[in-house]
Amino acid sequence: MSNIPIVDFSAWNSSDTSARLRVAKELVKASKEVGFVYIVNHALPDALLDEAFDWSRRFFALSQEDKFKAPHPKGWAVHRGYSWPGLEKVSQAMSEENDEERIEKLREVTDYKESYDIGSDENKDQPNQWIPEDLLPEFRVFMTRFYWECFGAASDIMRALAVGIGLDDEEHLVKRHSGHNNQLRLLHYPPIPAGTLESEAMSRMPAHTDWSSMTMLFQDDCGGLEVEDPSQPGTFIPATPVKNAIIMNVGDLLQRWSNDYLRSTNHRVGLPRLSDRFTGASRMTRERYSIPYFLAPDPTTLIECLPACTNRDNPAKYEPITQGDYNRMRASMQY
Ligand SMILES: O=C(O)CCC(=O)C(=O)O
Ligand SMILES: [Fe+2]
Numbered sequence: 360m361s362n363i364p365i366v367d368f369s370a371w372n373s374s375d376t377s378a379r380l381r382v383a384k385e386l387v388k389a390s391k392e393v394g395f396v397y398i399v400n401h402a403l404p405d406a407l408l409d410e411a412f413d414w415s416r417r418f419f420a421l422s423q424e425d426k427f428k429a430p431h432p433k434g435w436a437v438h439r440g441y442s443w444p445g446l447e448k449v450s451q452a453m454s455e456e457n458d459e460e461r462i463e464k465l466r467e468v469t470d471y472k473e474s475y476d477i478g479s480d481e482n483k484d485q486p487n488q489w490i491p492e493d494l495l496p497e498f499r500v501f502m503t504r505f506y507w508e509c510f511g512a513a514s515d516i517m518r519a520l521a522v523g524i525g526l527d528d529e530e531h532l533v534k535r536h537s538g539h540n541n542q543l544r545l546l547h548y549p550p551i552p553a554g555t556l557e558s559e560a561m562s563r564m565p566a567h568t569d570w571s572s573m574t575m576l577f578q579d580d581c582g583g584l585e586v587e588d589p590s591q592p593g594t595f596i597p598a599t600p601v602k603n604a605i606i607m608n609v610g611d612l613l614q615r616w617s618n619d620y621l622r623s624t625n626h627r628v629g630l631p632r633l634s635d636r637f638t639g640a641s642r643m644t645r646e647r648y649s650i651p652y653f654l655a656p657d658p659t660t661l662i663e664c665l666p667a668c669t670n671r672d673n674p675a676k677y678e679p680i681t682q683g684d685y686n687r688m689r690a691s692m693q694y
Pocket of ligand 1: 649
């Protein structure tokens, strides 16, 4: 079993003030100490999550030619549509001088995954790249609904975080997220010979932090997600799949916003954990599906130290920055 705390969210939507406060405090304690938490008894029905994974499987089962009808636009400015294995390279790098040479080096190990990114249709800066409707009828309708259902659940989590941090206004964080700047990502890690992961010739997803405000992650039963142990840097603990739980993690923006009170923790995806991870002579790993939902404030939102996270003895550590500027700084290294 892993050491990632589990928070039962059912009391959050009750009228019992002290039970609500308890949920909020538990959530913030986990976000402070580990940066990752399983949330159970949340607002998203099991059937909805099953359906999301069904659609994801159907999407990635389309032919390469069909998936290429909604390609991720070239460059880093628009993060929507289909990314084929090897296109994206996750890294911790920040944009600096001599980027080209550094990006070349980073790309030497391929991330063996494919993804499809979806946002709000009203976000004109990040136009969705839908596949033609007849290829997968109702896919767009479902994903649009799922996107907004996820935002509803995320809003509850943000309210609980605000209360747990001790902000006067429960809506403080929600008010800064209209929902139109979030990103829903379908991820598929195809089967791969275990040896190529072991020798690090390829990776599923190397260690990184998210630059969201927070992320909700859904995963299938394959396993492989690992979280850096805050008490032992460099050691990773498995985020064992818990059916229909939301794995919530704090992103870099919320860490910065909270003056490092909440922790944005390194995580990665490696070999499946389960005993049935390999098949055949070439030791093919199981394929894996996951669905992260990255929450981001609106681009003009100024990320400046939350009032409850600073005092005379603990001054603000970071300059205020808009979400847009921060995102540009990070995203330009990714594609
Ligand atoms: O696939 C996963 O479980 C993790 C994905 C992830 O960390 C990310 O997309 O940032
Ligand atoms: Fe991540």
